[in-house]
Amino acid sequence: MATPARELTGAELGAALRKRPLRHANEAVVKAVLGACAAVSLATTALIIVVLARETVSFFGEVSFADFFLDTAWQPLFRPESFGIWELVAGTGNVVFWSLLLALPVGLATAIYLSEYAAPRTRSILKPALEALAGVPTVVYAYFALNVVTLDILRPVFGQDVPIFNALSASTMLAVMILPTIASISEDAMTSVPRDLREAAYGLGATRLEVSLRVVVPAALSGIIASILLAIARVVGETMIVAIAAGSTPNLTLWPLSTIQTMTGYMLQVGLGDAARGTIQYKSLFAVGSTLFVITLLFNIGATWFVGRFREEYE
């Protein structure tokens, strides 16, 4: 037997609605709150720029542009202090070059295999396994660079005089780190190459390898370039692997077996030793940070541009 429904009075209804503010919130208020959430990301960018710019300006009050961009020695901790950014940029360039040299052939071969050769079943096992590499924390890779790559591989191969901290051990693990980035984004680009192009080539008698290398790879080129730019941005910004395995001696060289320091490595070094606020060392953290921010931004924008170009062509 149903209890007779009693009509709610206006006051009761109001009280009931107020108990569930999220369900009956005022649309305008909701919109304002959500807009505020979206503003957080804009504020983050603004804050990054303001924070970096303020201390960088103050840094250039003490160190001239000419010293920063023309001096070749980075020696911030001992007198005479000198702040020539190129040694740190060279350190970053060193690991970018060698890690790409290692990761690019393997990454592209993996992408071609997954996109053009692999049976769906093989692919469904290989791809997630590869993507698991992307989830490994970089401090873990840093441990391997130091303990496995240098001690178990580089020293037995190149002799015992390989320094314990060297660019190649860091580059090797950086290559492992960016392998999924290159393989998976390039593979996406290759899979979205239209079937007609492949079938036209097969129809003309091309083999699978010829179709892959001469039709699919060129057609997917902007996606492949995007994956490389993203990988470079990741290597440039990676800190733990280079800080632990590559050393902390700025060195203007691209030789893979030397001890170096990258931009991020220097930043972490300053972060570890409490540089007092207002000192030139503290300010140099922001000057190097600005340089790093601009470089990674350029590579990321480049990658976005190439991805956009690719989408335009085939979608």
Add this chain to the structure above:
Amino acid sequence: MAVQAETLRATGRVARRQLVSRLSRWVLLASALIGVGILLYLGYETVKEGAGRISIDFLTSYPSRKAEQAGLRSSALGSAWVLGTTVLLALPVAVGTAIWIEEFAPRNKLTTFVKLNLANLAGVPSIIYGVLGLAIFVRYFGMGPSIMAGAFTLSLMIIPMTVIASQEAIRQVPPSIRDGSLALGATHWQTIWHHVLPQATPGIMTGIILAVSRAAGETAALIMVGAFTFIAFDNNSLPVANGWGSLLDDFTTIPIQIYNWTIRPQPEFRQNAAAGIIVLMVAVLSLNLLAAIIRERFRR
């Protein structure tokens, strides 16, 4: 009439091209297996080095000068508190941003800029977030090298990727559900709250779990914030027998503890680092597995 079965066989140049193509399959497969091979090899090396150190004592001891007495107690508690706080800070903002972009944003240059900005923020190196956290939360707001400062820093870092995952989830909700709700007289917000968000929840959960798993392994940003410290007390912000803890306490995390052990020259500490890596990897892989399960379970 005799039909001769004859297979066409290539000769000369064509045969060579076909042979090269057939061989290329195995060369490419070998390359594709390199990544997986390295993953397995590294896993094997870690277990060989560190498995002997895994014990209840290792999980419940404070760090120590003596490698065999050192453990993950304070770093594990620090990780748990900082990650928990990060989720509470990041999730509402990220989901709010995603809803705004997908449901309310006008189609104009500002919206395009907001989206572009998110994509770029996702690519900003973590150490830059660390510098931001140091200048803003640690110094300007005076939080010091605390759980709160670490959590604010990490949440700014993971908001972009959580927004992108949530946008994807919201976009996947079929328009028919939305139209049905609107046709019955629900307001825009009621439609979102009762129909769009519940449908998008698995996707959003997957996104936030993956973001947390990235934050769990984050080292550089938290070192910049000042979390590379020796902690010999329990982080605890709930009332306990000897009073209240605080989100403004110093802290350290498991990846930072691993870093600490890795840079020490003694081999005993290397074993500790390997054991720490096992614990961290189990945590990170469980999170990834959880995300994969949620995704598969709710896939339509």
